[in-house]
Amino acid sequence: MSKLEGRTALVTGGSRGIGAAIAARLAHDGAKVAITYTKGAEAAGAVVHRRIEQAGGTALAIQADAADDHAVAAAIKQTVAHFGSLDVLVNNAGLAIPKPFEETPIDEIDRVIAVNIRGVMVATQEALKHMPDGGRIIMIGSCVGERVMAPGLVAYAATKGAVKIFTQGLAREVAARRITVNDVQPGPIDTDLNPASGDWATPQIALTALNRYGHVDEVAALVAFVAGPEAAYITGASLTVDGGTNA
Template sequence: MSNVTASRKLSGKVALVTGGSRGIGAAIAKRLASEGASVALTYVKGADAAASVVKEIQNTGSKALAIQADASSPDAAIAAVDQTVTTFGQLDIFVNNAGTAIPKPFEEATLSELDHLINLNLRGVFIATQAVLKHLGHGGRIIMIGSCVGERSMTPGLAAYAATKGAVKLFTQGLSREVGERGITVNNVQPGPIDTDLNPASSDWATPQLAVTALKRYGTVDEVAALVAFIAGPESSYITGASLTVDGGTNA
């Protein structure tokens, strides 16, 4: 949990965060809850980790729910949205966080790996967003978790991943125009190198990523969550169709 004193600007709101049991997703779920939102989070594996996030949120006085759902499965994604609405009575904020990468040269990627990448990072985003739009009203927020490599790819081994995140960027822009008249904003938060289990700052894989940052350090999950919380809140109501990068100057 961030040390920043929570403002409770999201009181009365309900959020759904996909892939919310660890890393960036867990930090987002906890930050939204700290600002007053009731939060549902999905996970595929690691029920204990998901339960831990729920308990931490509940200890702060907010409501939370963990839903086992593979974001790449249409039935599971739609069911998670429906369960969130059934449990909390509404849905106001949707964070498309679930995603994966295959850090290896493109030539070495298998077809099954590429299919999984597309199904989770792009097709899953389409399916869940379509389900969510049936429930969002005026003031609703859709927030994609893209990547700085979706705009500028300098790290070797991320060609296919970058392609999916570039697609998410364009999807954000196009969708924002379709739902703007409904008072719904759609934005894309693009992290750079963030210290997580999947991309630890201590790994060999970190060296080329650190080299291209301006700040010469990895970011923290809380630094990403802070921007997501701002985009989810009332002060960002005139921001839509934007890609906002949290990358320590990687794309500078």
């Protein structure tokens, strides 16, 4: 029996990159998976149909802007209504707008906060209303939430630092229900938004100990472990998968 058999997971921002890899891996491990997406119904459909259903899994795509409180809460409710439960929430949806802080318009800062902090809190609060004892809440933070070594990421790093502390505080509040809360913090990962062949790649690789970008499947593997039964004693943790960037 697969370790997530009989469980339902929701991955926010699951139509591409790290989120798509997480959704596919959780489905591979037996979970029924819902994903949310803001734009790109075709990409979301490809994750559901080609990466999950054609491999024998069960999935659902829900359009929901991570900065829209009502849409986020509705996505949680729709997941529960469709699958009958919600056991694992992966707060993956995130936004970075790299530029010097003093040149960043306040509306862009507001958008980063709305997606990376407010959206995470809204999704988590709604999920806790439906999640049974023994559930899993997993944040996708960032290694820059602990250590910022490059310019242009001040607002983004601040939100990811907040996610780290939110994780620690919430872990204590929900521990009596045996719900674990953990923060998976990727470093440089090869995605369409941050490709290993892009302009930012060389300085990022230089900061790693392993001298390479990570793969989305390497992040997904850690998320799958934290979501599974073997991680029942891990909570309030910040688990960095960054090739030694923060070493």
